[in-house]
Amino acid sequence: MTPPLLEIEALRIEFPGEDGQLVAVKGVDLAVEPGEVVGLVGESGSGKSLTCRAVMRMVPEPGSIAAGAVRFDGQDVMALDKKRLRDFRAHSVGMIYQNPFGSLNPVLRVGAQIAETLKVNRGMGREAARKEAVALLDRVGIEDPERRYRAYPHELSGGMCQRVMIAIATASSPRLMLADEPTTALDVTTQAQILKLLAQMRAEEGMAMLLVSHDFGVIAQACDRVAVMYGGHIVETGPVETIYHEPEHPYTRALLNSVPELDSAGNVRRRAALAGHPPELSEVIPGCVFAPRCEHARQDCAGIAMRLERVGPDHESACPVRPYAGAGARGAAKAARVEA
Amino acid sequence: MSAATVDAGTLPRPRRRGVWRRIKGWPMSIKVGVGIVGVLALAALLAPLVAPFGPNEIDPFALLQSPSGRHLFGTDDTGRDVFSRTLYGLRLDLGLCLLVTFVPLPFAIVVGALAGYFGGWLDMIVSRLADVMISFPFIVLVMAVVAIVGPGVKGFLIGVPLAAWALYARLARAEMLIVREQPYMLATTALGYSKWRAIFKHGLPNVARPCLVYSTIDLIGNLILLAGLSYLGFGVQPPTAELGGIIADGQGYLLTAWWISTLPGLVLVLLGVGIGLIGEGISDRGLERGGR
Numbered sequence: 130m131t132p133p134l135l136e137i138e139a140l141r142i143e144f145p146g147e148d149g150q151l152v153a154v155k156g157v158d159l160a161v162e163p164g165e166v167v168g169l170v171g172e173s174g175s176g177k178s179l180t181c182r183a184v185m186r187m188v189p190e191p192g193s194i195a196a197g198a199v200r201f202d203g204q205d206v207m208a209l210d211k212k213r214l215r216d217f218r219a220h221s222v223g224m225i226y227q228n229p230f231g232s233l234n235p236v237l238r239v240g241a242q243i244a245e246t247l248k249v250n251r252g253m254g255r256e257a258a259r260k261e262a263v264a265l266l267d268r269v270g271i272e273d274p275e276r277r278y279r280a281y282p283h284e285l286s287g288g289m290c291q292r293v294m295i296a297i298a299t300a301s302s303p304r305l306m307l308a309d310e311p312t313t314a315l316d317v318t319t320q321a322q323i324l325k326l327l328a329q330m331r332a333e334e335g336m337a338m339l340l341v342s343h344d345f346g347v348i349a350q351a352c353d354r355v356a357v358m359y360g361g362h363i364v365e366t367g368p369v370e371t372i373y374h375e376p377e378h379p380y381t382r383a384l385l386n387s388v389p390e391l392d393s394a395g396n397v398r399r400r401a402a403l404a405g406h407p408p409e410l411s412e413v414i415p416g417c418v419f420a421p422r423c424e425h426a427r428q429d430c431a432g433i434a435m436r437l438e439r440v441g442p443d444h445e446s447a448c449p450v451r452p453y454a455g456a457g458a459r460g461a462a463k464a465a466r467v468e469a
Numbered sequence: 470m471s472a473a474t475v476d477a478g479t480l481p482r483p484r485r486r487g488v489w490r491r492i493k494g495w496p497m498s499i500k501v502g503v504g505i506v507g508v509l510a511l512a513a514l515l516a517p518l519v520a521p522f523g524p525n526e527i528d529p530f531a532l533l534q535s536p537s538g539r540h541l542f543g544t545d546d547t548g549r550d551v552f553s554r555t556l557y558g559l560r561l562d563l564g565l566c567l568l569v570t571f572v573p574l575p576f577a578i579v580v581g582a583l584a585g586y587f588g589g590w591l592d593m594i595v596s597r598l599a600d601v602m603i604s605f606p607f608i609v610l611v612m613a614v615v616a617i618v619g620p621g622v623k624g625f626l627i628g629v630p631l632a633a634w635a636l637y638a639r640l641a642r643a644e645m646l647i648v649r650e651q652p653y654m655l656a657t658t659a660l661g662y663s664k665w666r667a668i669f670k671h672g673l674p675n676v677a678r679p680c681l682v683y684s685t686i687d688l689i690g691n692l693i694l695l696a697g698l699s700y701l702g703f704g705v706q707p708p709t710a711e712l713g714g715i716i717a718d719g720q721g722y723l724l725t726a727w728w729i730s731t732l733p734g735l736v737l738v739l740l741g742v743g744i745g746l747i748g749e750g751i752s753d754r755g756l757e758r759g760g761r
């Protein structure tokens with residue numbers, strides 16, 4: 130078997146606190162195969178964005194990667210020297226962000242910003258870079274690219290800014306795209322268009338993607354595989370279909386059940402919201418981090434180690450209690466409840 | 470807000486426009502300000518051509534004449550044409566003040582921006598030095614320099630940049646603290662750009678805008694300062710024509726020949742208003758552009 134394109138092992142990210150280190154990411158393992166789209170889903174503060182940024186060694190100050198390994202294509206990212214790290218960021222990985230307006234420099238024309246990447250990272254000449262930038266704008270679905278080349282970010286809509294960001298991020302044909310909540314700031318229609326564009330880029334370039342989102346809808350639409358994060362741990366991982374229909378971990382199930390759904394008559398059904406709040410960074414919870422909010426928590430939950438255990442083909446969960454084992458599809462359980 | 474956020478396909482017209490159309494899009498304050506400053510600057514620049522008399526041309530038969538067609542601003546006690554002297558004075562004032570305001574500006578911005586970006590010991594040194602300069606009353610500092618190097622333009626040319634850099638450096642530093650946290654600066658790291666590219670290509674243009682707006686206010690301040698120093702006898706020395714000096718010359722005749730002090734004074738005020746309007750317009754436009 131070929132090694133995965135991206136391999137994160139026992140990643141631990143710490144922030145200095147008043148009394149000792151605060152641990153934001155507590156030993157995350159994650160792999161992305163070439164061409165695969167992996168979703169990272171969880172509430173805010175679960176450590177999903179940090180994990181994403183750790184891939185580029187861009188954990189915001191004063192945080193730091195305390196332990197663990199990040200390997201890209203078999204190469205240890207943590208061991209790269211300054212020059213190699215810049216090279217790696219420039220060529221191997223692209224990144225897009227939640228706020229498409231803020232991610233573009235407000236005082237430079239968008240075309241110039243794309244051309245800059247081409248000049249700096251691909252060594253293109255001025256005129257070649259300009260032509261290529263226009264072609265890139267065209268490729269990400271911006272109409273009249275010649276004219277938009279000269280636009281400033283504030284003259285474009287959020288969706289268009291995100292398209293420009295995608296153009297910049299894909300300018301040097303990266304093999305992995307890190308997308309940190311790329312559609313969160315956009316309205317639903319634009320969201321769908323951006324996801325479609327990302328899927329198209331993936332098909333054309335064979336690019337793998339790590340998609341971070343708090344929105345299960347977005348994840349379900351775009352991903353092959355999902356990892357669910359809670360309190361700095363990955364609590365469940367598996368193929369998107371499996372996770373969506375037969376979630377094993379109580380947190381995943383609660384997360385999915387909290388999404389409002391339409392019933393057959395078209396009425397919005399408010400689902401049960403998860404009680405309590407995600408753990409603070411300073412809270413140290415022994416055993417299972419989700420236990421304080423879990424309706425299936427038992428006394429020995431405080432003693433278990435947060436370790437992913439295999440529960441099905443390519444499906445792992447960190448809950449040894451397995452309250453839903455063999456319960457079948459989530460939809461079926463719901464239907465049964467409606468009948469009762 | 471003519472071309473604010475417009476959705477796909479509805480952008481009204483190409484970005485490429487003629488110079489004239491671009492000027493039409495300016496806010497009214499900039500138009501008026503540029504008009505005033507333009508006329509005054511042009512008159513100052515072309516003073517040798519426009520002025521009807523030399524700045525120190527004495528006419529013993531036309532002492533203290535009130536404004537007329539021949540002497541627009543009248544004449545002073547030695548029969549010099551006040552209008553001509555005002556034009557030459559404006560020329561000197563504008564030239565010196567532009568020099569003293571805009572030559573140190575880029576250095577101050579770069580120093581401040583670097584301090585803001587890197588922090589640490591560099592920031593310590595720059596900030597403390599700036600604190601020292603700012604805690605001195607500006608005019609006292611300039612006058613102290615004048616006291617050391619002696620009266621004349623030299624004191625002004627050394628004293629003002631010595632004190633003024635601190636304000637710009639501080640402003641640029643504060644601005645850089647905000648800018649460096651912006652997602653587009655993060656994006657430069659993610660793209661593998663060098664630190665220097667991030668600072669100079671992406672940081673500085675964003676940092677410079679508030680400094681440029683402030684520099685227009687500063688320019689007015691420097692005009693007043695130079696005129697004030699000269700008025701007090703610390704700046705440009707008579708008989709060289711300079712607005713403050715002319716005002717001082719006419720002071721003794723304020724009741725009998727009001728024009729000698731009043732009319733050059735009004736020109737100075739008008740220039741200040743014009744520059745102020747431009748500055749205000751630029752800062753408004755900055756907000757409109759989606760700056761903060």
